Amino acid sequence: MLDGDRLALARLITRVENRMPDVPDIMRAIHERTGGAYVLGITGPPGAGKSTLVDRVTSRLRAEPVPVGVIAVDPSSPFTGGAVLGDRIRMQAHTLDPDVFIRSMATRGSLGGLARATGDVIKLMDAFGFPWIIIETVGVGQTELDIIRQAMKAGLMEVADIFVVNKADRDGAHALMAELRFSVHLHYTSGGGTKDVDWEVPVLAAQAANDVGIDALLEQVRKHRSALEQAGALEKRRQARRRAELEALLVEEFSAQITARVQSDPALARTLEAVTAGALDSYSAVAQILAQTLKRP
Numbered sequence: 001m002l003d004g005d006r007l008a009l010a011r012l013i014t015r016v017e018n019r020m021p022d023v024p025d026i027m028r029a030i031h032e033r034t035g036g037a038y039v040l041g042i043t044g045p046p047g048a049g050k051s052t053l054v055d056r057v058t059s060r061l062r063a064e065p066v067p068v069g070v071i072a073v074d075p076s077s078p079f080t081g082g083a084v085l086g087d088r089i090r091m092q093a094h095t096l097d098p099d100v101f102i103r104s105m106a107t108r109g110s111l112g113g114l115a116r117a118t119g120d121v122i123k124l125m126d127a128f129g130f131p132w133i134i135i136e137t138v139g140v141g142q143t144e145l146d147i148i149r150q151a152m153k154a155g156l157m158e159v160a161d162i163f164v165v166n167k168a169d170r171d172g173a174h175a176l177m178a179e180l181r182f183s184v185h186l187h188y189t190s191g192g193g194t195k196d197v198d199w200e201v202p203v204l205a206a207q208a209a210n211d212v213g214i215d216a217l218l219e220q221v222r223k224h225r226s227a228l229e230q231a232g233a234l235e236k237r238r239q240a241r242r243r244a245e246l247e248a249l250l251v252e253e254f255s256a257q258i259t260a261r262v263q264s265d266p267a268l269a270r271t272l273e274a275v276t277a278g279a280l281d282s283y284s285a286v287a288q289i290l291a292q293t294l295k296r297p
Contacts, residue, residue: 001128002033006101009128013103016120027120030127035238037069037126040221043137049166052208053217054136058094060218061132067099069130071121073137074104101125119245160201161224164217168205177203196233199224258289267292 001008016023040057044050051072058068094100105118118135125133163184165177180203188200202220206213228234262268271288274280 001124002030004129006098009101009124010103012124013121016124017105017117019117023120027123030123033127034123035126037122037130037133038225039122039133039135041135041137044164044166049208050136053164053166053206053214054134055093056208056211056214057134057218058100060214062094062097062100065099066132067130068101069125069128069133070100070102071118071125071133071135072102072104073118073135074106101128101130161199162217162220163201163203164206164213165203166206166208168213169207169210173205177205196236197227197231199227258293261293265292 001012012026015026042050042054042057054070054072058070061068094102103121105121122133122135163180165173165180167173168177184201184203204213204216204220206217208214225234228237258268262272268289271280271285271292275282275285
């Protein structure tokens with residue numbers, strides 16, 4: 001994979017998705033080759049045209065030319081656990097381009113629209129040598145003006161770096177953009193902007209199906225990256241993500257070890273059975289489990 005074998009990359013991604021036992025060895029082996037990619041995440045409600053937007057952005061980057069990796073996170077199939085849509089019907093214009101790698105991933109019940117293994121897949125693509133990695137996440141919610149209220153409730157005003165109103169030629173698009181711009185500006189002037197960089201979120205119009213507005217979007221993406229780099233915020237965000245990843249892995253590994261020990265440790269099994277039966281509260285059980293496990297090598 002490190003020598004540019006796309007099939008090897010695909011196979012490693014499959015192992016990471018399936019959480020095979022050798023995943024830690026894989027991630028250790030590629031660690032020194034990561035940190036060079038810029039990751040662009042795109043999300044939105046169903047039917048907003050995210051896939052078409054990703055397709056057009058990919059075309060622009062390839063014209064420069066820049067290799068692009070794409071991760072399309074789809075809803076999980078209730079029968080197989082795999083991605084419902086899959087990469088066969090996505091971005092068909094790029095399927096024969098050796099410098100575009102598209103991978104569909106299933107959320108497999110993960111909250112927030114991202115598969116649990118997405119972070120590791122990003123690292124694999126980064127180590128492979130893609131300078132740009134685009135993530136298209138599962139969208140939720142409603143279209144039209146209701147998205148504004150939902151966005152504010154969901155905290156997207158704090159999360160989103162750029163808003164794009166796609167299908168801007170449709171009725172109601174101008175009203176949607178006006179309300180978005182008002183909300184964004186109010187949020188910015190009231191001190192609710194991004195704390196680590198001075199950035200008022202732009203609201204852009206696009207018609208991805210007609211290839212309109214894509215250049216303006218990429219221009220704002222690059223401006224935002226420049227603002228992050230100049231403020232030193234890009235590296236701080238990456239440091240925060242590394243720490244969050246460590247904490248998540250600690251929780252995952254600890255849970256796995258506890259589950260494994262329950263199979264062979266009668267004391268742990270009795271503690272869990274007591275909680276299940278209602279004879280012991282969960283907080284006391286946690287204290288007992290920690291006392292029983294942390295004292296052991």
